[in-house]
Structures are given as C-alpha cells and as structure tokens.
Amino acid sequence: MRIGILGTRGIPNNYGGFEQFAQFLSVGLVQRGHSVWVYNSSNHPYREKEWEGVHIIRCTDWENYIGSAGQFVYDYNCLKDARKRGFDVLLQLGYTSNSVWHRLWPKDALNVINMDGLEWKRSKYGPLTRKFLLHAEKWAAQHGDILVADSTNIRDYLEKRYHRPLAHIPYGAEIPEYYVAGNLGRWGLDKQDYFLLMARMEPENNIEMIIRGWLAADRKKPLVLIGNPGNAFGSYLQKTYRKDDLLFVGGIYDAEVANALRHYSSFYFHGHSVGGTNPSLLEAMACECAILAHNNSFNKTILGKEAGYFASEDDIAGLLERLPEQQIIDEWKQVNTEKIRNMYTWEGIVDSYEQLFADNLQGKKRTDGKLQVL
Incomplete structure (x- = not known):
C-alpha cells in the first residue's frame, strides 16, 4: 500500500504524542x-528526505510567524500535496484544522481519521474556539471514510453522537531494556527521591493543581516538571511558583534520559483530563512508575485499580501524606507493565492499522457513501 500520514509536526519525534505515534507507525x-x-513541518529540524525508510515531505508551516492559525495553512499545504500523490490510504491524525479542508481530501484515497480527544473541551480555548472545534469534530466525523478512536470512551461518545461505527486502536509504548541512573546527575536527583510530572504546559493537564497540592503537603521530595514552558501558561507557572525543590527541566526528547527520569521517580503525576489513551501515561506505565492520576474516565479505563487518583489540591496533599504501602506500589507497577506488554505494544498497534487499511481497501462496502469498519 501507498500510505500518507499527516496532522503532525513530523518525524523523528521532536514534540509529543502524535509525533511519537507517527514515528512508530510509519516505521512499522x-x-x-x-x-x-509522513508530512513534516518546514519548522522541523530534520532536513533529510527519508528517515528509517519513511519518505519525508516538507510543507510550509507559518505557525512560528502567525501562531496557531499557521496550522490551518500547514494542513492546507499538506492536503494540496496529498492530492497529487496517488495514496491508497491517507491517515489524518486529529481533526482540529484538517477537517476545515475536507473538500480537499483526495477522493481516490481511503481517508482515515484518528479522532484524538475531545478538543472542544480543552480549557485553554475560549468559547468561540470551542464552538469551532465542535464543528470541526462534526466535519471529520461526517466526511471521513474510516474513523479511529484511541480509547473506548472516545469511541462510545463519537458513535452515540454521530451514529457511525469506529475502529478502536489505542496507542502503544515500549518497555525499555535498561535505565541509566547517571542521567539523574545533571539535576542532582537521587533514585526514588523525587516526584515527576511530564506534560505539555496546558491548563487541562492540571499542572497548577498538582503543584499547589504538592506545596500543601508535608513534602520532603522535589517535584520535577518535564515539558516545554515556552507558552504563556508555562511562563506563568515558572514566574508564580519559584521554589528550590520545584524543577522546571524543559522538554526532553531523548528517550534514554526521559525513561530514566520516569523509572527512578518516587511517584509520577498524570494530570491529563481531556483525551483518550495518552501516550505519556503509557510510557510511564512501561517505565514501571507508581502513578497518581487525575480522576477521570479516560485515565481510569487504562489504569483501573493500579493507581492513586485525585480531583483537587486537597486530594493530592492527602495522597502524598498517606502514600500506599510498598507492596501495593509494587503491585501497581507490575500490573501496569503487564498491560503494556499485552495490550499496548507498538507491534500490535501497527498490525491493527495495517489490517484496518487492507480490509477496507480490498473489501470496500459502501452504505450511504461511507465505508464500513470491517
């Protein structure tokens, strides 16, 4: 099959979850x-035409000059190029700006849309933007040939709202073969002697709630925050919370370093509240982290009983002051690692996408102009 993947800043991953997904899926x-x-933003630092056997198409991206509106220009340029490529399958990751251009989607390709999370619920957006994002979700659901949800919660919501079947394929993660404790040295950290939070600096990831809960507790361990603080919210957090034992270490895209920080943390905070199967959560599970997660259906579907949960600053303070016994913590780690090994492997995710593409290309079955999920 000739397969195109767009909707990310590109590969190799230098940004976040969808880029990580595109990297593993394309290579697989x-x-x-x-x-x-794979379509790469012109702002991506990788400049070659191929990576690990994957062809790279660079398209003009004005986001650095005009802000988030540049995403619409970038997606337009990607789709305009895709119409000339003769793809059998065009996989679009997300819908926030792609779906505006649905009339440009190549008609001779199988247009597969990964519907991501509930973008219109993100607290960083104002009322008008949320209204637009709900429309964008509708356009994607109406015009995509095949819709994919990465969590059962998202699948159930979309099927009920738009009366269309969805394929459920989660994200994947790799269990590291080793951890380099020496990677902790640059920040003066010791094994099992710090708490860790890894997230984009966005309000809906409840970073401020976690910081305030940590401050309210009778804390004895530093809190390490991994994430690029270059946006307005990240700058606000850094200016507001100045503590010697609160470490903003920036974005880390070296997997060996990130995995060591995860594995050797005492507890890992996961504050994401909007979305499906979050890649950073799976990676924390793969690294044998003891996880304290925001109490919502997305996180609970994945973690089940193998985590502590919080919904407020007081909850966080209480968790830190009354941590579970070591036997329970060890059980959390073991069970969550087994979930990665059995349910969230990259090999399994690549198999599922390959089968989805092949089935719907070879056995096209149209009802009311839409392909069925076979």
Missing part, C-alpha cells in the same frame, strides 16, 4: 513492506 508499516510518506 515500512518494515512490513509498505511505502509510507
């Missing part, structure tokens, strides 16, 4: 004999 599909093209 190439290893199975398919021809794969």
Whole structure:
C-alpha cells in the first residue's frame, strides 16, 4: 500500500504524542513492506528526505510567524500535496484544522481519521474556539471514510453522537531494556527521591493543581516538571511558583534520559483530563512508575485499580501524606507493565492499522457513501 500520514509536526519525534505515534507507525508499516510518506513541518529540524525508510515531505508551516492559525495553512499545504500523490490510504491524525479542508481530501484515497480527544473541551480555548472545534469534530466525523478512536470512551461518545461505527486502536509504548541512573546527575536527583510530572504546559493537564497540592503537603521530595514552558501558561507557572525543590527541566526528547527520569521517580503525576489513551501515561506505565492520576474516565479505563487518583489540591496533599504501602506500589507497577506488554505494544498497534487499511481497501462496502469498519 501507498500510505500518507499527516496532522503532525513530523518525524523523528521532536514534540509529543502524535509525533511519537507517527514515528512508530510509519516505521512499522515500512518494515512490513509498505511505502509510507509522513508530512513534516518546514519548522522541523530534520532536513533529510527519508528517515528509517519513511519518505519525508516538507510543507510550509507559518505557525512560528502567525501562531496557531499557521496550522490551518500547514494542513492546507499538506492536503494540496496529498492530492497529487496517488495514496491508497491517507491517515489524518486529529481533526482540529484538517477537517476545515475536507473538500480537499483526495477522493481516490481511503481517508482515515484518528479522532484524538475531545478538543472542544480543552480549557485553554475560549468559547468561540470551542464552538469551532465542535464543528470541526462534526466535519471529520461526517466526511471521513474510516474513523479511529484511541480509547473506548472516545469511541462510545463519537458513535452515540454521530451514529457511525469506529475502529478502536489505542496507542502503544515500549518497555525499555535498561535505565541509566547517571542521567539523574545533571539535576542532582537521587533514585526514588523525587516526584515527576511530564506534560505539555496546558491548563487541562492540571499542572497548577498538582503543584499547589504538592506545596500543601508535608513534602520532603522535589517535584520535577518535564515539558516545554515556552507558552504563556508555562511562563506563568515558572514566574508564580519559584521554589528550590520545584524543577522546571524543559522538554526532553531523548528517550534514554526521559525513561530514566520516569523509572527512578518516587511517584509520577498524570494530570491529563481531556483525551483518550495518552501516550505519556503509557510510557510511564512501561517505565514501571507508581502513578497518581487525575480522576477521570479516560485515565481510569487504562489504569483501573493500579493507581492513586485525585480531583483537587486537597486530594493530592492527602495522597502524598498517606502514600500506599510498598507492596501495593509494587503491585501497581507490575500490573501496569503487564498491560503494556499485552495490550499496548507498538507491534500490535501497527498490525491493527495495517489490517484496518487492507480490509477496507480490498473489501470496500459502501452504505450511504461511507465505508464500513470491517
């Protein structure tokens, strides 16, 4: 199959979850004999035309000059190019700006849309933007040939709202073969002697709630925050919370370093509240983290009983002052690692996408102009 993937800033991953997903999926599909093209932003530092056998198409991206509106220009440029490529499958990751251009989606390709999370619920957006994002969700759901949800919660919501079947394929993660404790040295950290939070600096990730709960507790361990603080919210957090034992270490895209910080943390905070199967959560599980997570259906579907949960600053302070016994913590780690090994492997995710593409290309079955999820 000739497969195009758009909707990310590109590969190799230098940003976040969808980029990580595009990286593993594209390489996995190439290893199975398919021809794969990934669209890269012109702002991406990687400049070659190929990476690990995946073809790279660079498209003009004005986000650095005009802000988030540049995403619409970037997606327009990607789709305009995709119309000329003769793809069998065009996988679009997310819908926030892609769906505006649904009339440009190549008609001769199978248009597969990964519907991501409930973007219109994100607290960082104002009322008008949320209204637009709800429309964008509707356009994607109406015009995509195949819709994919990464969590059962998202799938159930979309099926009920738009009366269309969805494929459920989660994200994946790798269990590291080793951890380099020496990576802690640059921040003066010791094994099991710090708390960790890894997230984009956005309000809906409840970073401020976690900081305030940590401050309110009778804390004895530093709190380390991994994430690029270059936006307005990140700047606000850094200016507001100045503590010697509150470490803003910035974005870390070296997997060996990030995995060591995860593995050797005492507890890992996961504050994400909007979305499906979050990649950073799976990576924390893969690194044998003891996890304290925001209490919502997305996180609970994945973690089940193998985590502590919070919904307020007081909850966080209480968790830190009354931590579980070591036996329970060890059980959390073991069970969550087994989930990664059995349910969230990249090999399994690549298999599922390959099968979804192949089935719907070879056995196209149209009802009311839409392909069925076979």
